[in-house]
Amino acid sequence: MTDYLNVYADMALPASGAARDAALQAGAVVEVGATSLVGYRSAGHLLLIGAELDALECAARLRESLTCTIMATRAHEGELPGEAAAARADQRRVTVLYGQPASVGGHLGHFDALLETPRGEALRAADLNGDDHPWFDLVLDLRREPALQMDLPPFGYYAPAGDAEALERALAEIPEMTGEFEKPKFFNYSPDICAHGDSGLTGCTRCLDACPADAITSIGEIIEVDPYLCQGGGTCATACPTGAIIYAYPGPKDMAARVKAMLQAYREAGGERPVLLFHDEDAGADRLHAIAADLPDHVIPVRVAEIGSVGMDLWLTALAYGAAGVVLLDTRAVPPTVRAEVERQLDYARSLLDAMELGGDRLVLAPADDGFAAALQGAAGRAPVTPAGFETFNEKRGTLRLAIDHLYGQALARPQVTAMPAGSPFGQVMVDADKCTLCMACPQVCPTNALTDAGDKPQLNFTEDLCVQCGLCQTACPEDAITLESRFLFDWEQRRQPRVLNEEQPFECVSCGKPFATPSVIERMTQRLEGHHMFQSEANLRRLKMCGDCRVKDMFETEQGSGNTLM
Structure with missing residues (x-):
């Protein structure tokens, strides 16, 4: 409880927010399931990549606490200045190799690099540094175009890219990155419901496209997440249409329970029109500190590891539980990949709310600079629905179904169906009967059983509630008879009722x-x-x-x- 509230302890939140305080207290007592830990061990072996003089000047500042191997991409001509010359002469702590990096990869405590020599050979740099350590623990890449350019590079990899302030921060932090470290394992993955592939075909790639750390790879019909590269950005879980990959710190069920408890306590304390403000633990918390004194009483901050870790299922559940609006606190530290996926998911959720005339503007990504006050005002401009009482589980589609059906039951408009933006995880499969031969290739690859056959009868059936628009059926069809349509069918009975797409007499x-x-x-x-x-x-x-x-x-x-x- 204390740990959850610590981030708010020294914030200058207005004293008038008694209902908000009750909500924060209620959120803190919700027990969150534990997750496993991922361990790193760093012995202080540093690889520096860049021009010889630049690397030697950095090594001069680090060699007292680290063993430095320099991959000099450009040799220095002429006499070296004092500190650089001293580092070059320190053969016990500094090794200089000449060549270009052919590849660099790994993570804190386990980096590997191949050195391309002037003769075109590719040699493991760790084998050339004169000690028995088979890996590098840390990498300082001094080039303006570093080897690794993902939004969230691995722990232990520093790439200032010509930024003098970033270089100073790296030089100050690197000596502290020796010893043993732990972080949470941020994800759980269930390959049984993954829609990535089947029968050698590729379907859904949403998690691979959304990962800011390049921690996810395709291994045939399923994916693999490297827990050492994963930094908890969360957009893999947010983007996953089936719930095959979920955030584990905390899990969706625990997060929904916390939101429900906070909103209930807020109402019981007399609060009205609550707006949930999701913020991350670092830059988001810092930004919240800066604006805390002006935070309206109806705005309830909710701490999460990363704003990308909460998605459409939790936003809509929060509205179903009685929130008037949901605001995600953006910062400049949010990786572009994460921001893009959050905005994509917001488009999907807003389309549903607008179709029901409940107002898509209830969901807001607050801008990273000015405009925060306007964002809050927009999110709080509508009355909340009557709170739902349902409980959720770590099952994404089921949670979405419960939340949307509750909102639909109180909607100002109740359309039968609404169009959704391209890429939405909802929609229908359409079959051209003139092309379809009922070969049944499509139900064989459907990961959710949205498409099924009828046994011995030549009949293709479709259950819209189960379709995640992964595209495997379309890829598998030998006759190009299948097209996908992004839409949402609101009537639950129709969504779950199988319908015949094509049939023939045997x-x-x-x-x-x-x-x-x-x-x-x-x-x-x-x-x-x-x-x-x-x-x-x-x-x-x-x-x-x-x-x-x-x-x-x-x-x-x-x-x-x-x-x-x-x-």
Whole structure:
């Protein structure tokens, strides 16, 4: 409890906000499930990449506490100045290699780098530094175009990119980055409901596209998250349409329980029209400190690890629990990748609210500079709905269903369906019956069972509530018969009711009468093979219309009649 409230202890929040204080106290007592820890160990082996003089000047300041290996991308010509010369002469603490980095990768305590020599060889730099340490613990990349350029580079990797102040901060911090460190494991992943791929095909890539740390990779039909590279940006979970990857610090269920408790305590203390202000623990908390004295009483701050870790499921749940609005406190420290994904998810959620005439302006990403007061005013401009009482679980689609259905029940407008922005995790699959042969490739790859067959009956069924618009069905279709439409069908009964997209009467074997295919499959196959030299006779074309058993029997009888032996 104390830990959660510490961030607000020295804030100059107005004393008039008694209901807000009650909400903060209620949020602090909600128990949050533990997550596992990820450990790092750094022994102080530093790799510096850049021009020889620049790297030596930095090594001169760091060599007392670190072992420095310099990958000199440009040799210094002439006499070295004093401190740089002293560092160059310190063969025990400083090693200089000449060449270009062919590759750099890893994380705190485990960086690897390949050195491309002038002769074109690619050598492991750690093998050349004269000690037995197989990795580098830290990297200081002094080039203006560093090797790693993701929004959130790995822990232990510093790239000032020509910024003198950033370089000074790095030189001050690097000596402290030795020893053992721990951080939370920020995610949980369930491959069973992942829509990334199937049967060698690629479907959803939302988490890979949204990760600011490049911590997620595709490994065939599923993804893999490197816990050492993951820094808790959270947009993988926010972007995931199925809930296969969820934020674990805290989990969605715990976060929703905290929001529910805070809003209930706020109302019981006499508060009205509450607006939840989500902020991160670092730059967001600092910004909140700066504006705390002017924070309206109805605004309740909610601390999260990163604003990208809370998404559409929690925003809409907060509105269903009685929040008048939700504000996400942006800062300049928020990575562009995170901000872009948050804005994308806001577009989806606002589309739903606008369709119900509940006001998409209830959801606001407060600008990183001016405009915060206007953002708060917009979020608080509408009355909250009657609070819901439902409980949530760590199941994203179920939470969204509960929240949207509650809001729809109190909506000013109740449309049957609304169009959604492209990329939305809601929508329908449409099938061109003239092209579809009911080959059933699409239900075989559907990760959520939104598409299903009907057993022995040639029928393709679709349940819209289960569709996440991953596109696997569209990719798998050999006839290009499938298109996707982003939309939301509000009626729960219609959403969960399977509907027939295409069906045919079974095609019966022309020999024995057993159903074994569909007329469109036989027609398409006949059309494609009629020009083939092996299907120029009526007998061979007729054989295409036989079931497997009759086809073999007919071939055997034909061979026997011709006097040949069927091998």
